[in-house]
Amino acid sequence: MRGSFLPEESISGASAPSAVRRFAAEGMETITLRRATAEDAPALALTGAATFLEAFTWMLPGPDIVAHTRKHHAAEVYARYLAEPGARVTLAVTGPAVGCPDQPGSVVGYVLICSPELPSFPVLPTDVELKRIYLFSRFRLAPVLDAAGRIIANLRPAPALLDAALADARALGGSRLLLGTHAGNSRAIAFYRRNGFREVGTRLFQVGSLQCSDLIFARQL
Numbered sequence: 426m427r428g429s430f431l432p433e434e435s436i437s438g439a440s441a442p443s444a445v446r447r448f449a450a451e452g453m454e455t456i457t458l459r460r461a462t463a464e465d466a467p468a469l470a471l472t473g474a475a476t477f478l479e480a481f482t483w484m485l486p487g488p489d490i491v492a493h494t495r496k497h498h499a500a501e502v503y504a505r506y507l508a509e510p511g512a513r514v515t516l517a518v519t520g521p522a523v524g525c526p527d528q529p530g531s532v533v534g535y536v537l538i539c540s541p542e543l544p545s546f547p548v549l550p551t552d553v554e555l556k557r558i559y560l561f562s563r564f565r566l567a568p569v570l571d572a573a574g575r576i577i578a579n580l581r582p583a584p585a586l587l588d589a590a591l592a593d594a595r596a597l598g599g600s601r602l603l604l605g606t607h608a609g610n611s612r613a614i615a616f617y618r619r620n621g622f623r624e625v626g627t628r629l630f631q632v633g634s635l636q637c638s639d640l641i642f643a644r645q646l
């Protein structure tokens with residue numbers, strides 16, 4: 426397994442501000458991971474909506490994507506997940522903005538796991554669902570920092586988020602991680618295949634008034 430990034434390390438990673446500030450002063454955009462808390466629901470809703478729009482506006486009609494985003498990326502939706510004992514959210518947070526070295530960075534990506542919400546699929550009691558993994562494209566190659574603020578070699582933000590989700594799913598007692606993704610989302614599908622997921626089924630997924638065809642992938646934990 427690559428240099429994995431466990432959520433416990435990530436929480437202290439956010440408290441390595443001097444190193445993060447140093448990278449920011451050098452003009453380098455970095456990512457640290459940390460576990461989301463209830464207070465993060467409003468920021469998570471905005472980042473959830475914005476990353477969803479960035480990912481799918483090219484393939485979904487405007488009214489449908491707006492209706493879907495308003496419904497599924499509201500702050501109350503994230504507050505509900507954050508209160509669920511079987512759900513975990515890890516955030517990808519960028520360093521401080523240029524010229525604001527003492528301010529916290531913004532949430533630019535996240536991964537959310539939860540109890541499976543795949544009604545048409547025969548889920549097992551120890552299945553966990555990777556419900557969402559999203560990262561703004563600008564940050565896909567940004568260096569990921571560890572708890573001490575050092576760059577983790579050969580680790581990009583998306584695999585780091587996935588590692589955190591895998592660790593959380595195992596800690597929750599999960600034996601298999603499931604996910605559904607649009608059949609046309611070739612970048613995400615390539616990412617899942619690269620990371621050990623295999624296709625195990627299909628489902629229909631509603632986006633506004635549009636019915637989409639999704640693939641279901643699974644990976645043993």
Ligand SMILES: CC(C)(COP(=O)(O)OP(=O)(O)OC[C@H]1O[C@@H](n2cnc3c(N)ncnc32)[C@H](O)[C@@H]1OP(=O)(O)O)[C@@H](O)C(=O)NCCC(=O)NCCS
Binds near residue numbers: 582583
């Ligand atoms: C899904 C997602 C988190 C995956 O992240 P990612 O940045 O594509 O994943 P990686 O870090 O593995 O890939 C980064 C780059 O390195 C390349 N790469 C990764 N591993 C590689 C390898 N072993 N060999 C060669 N190239 C590799 C990838 O092809 C990609 O290159 P590109 O930018 O030229 O396409 C991201 O694409 C995303 O946020 N997408 C939008 C939201 C989305 O679709 N979410 C899933 C909904 S189900």
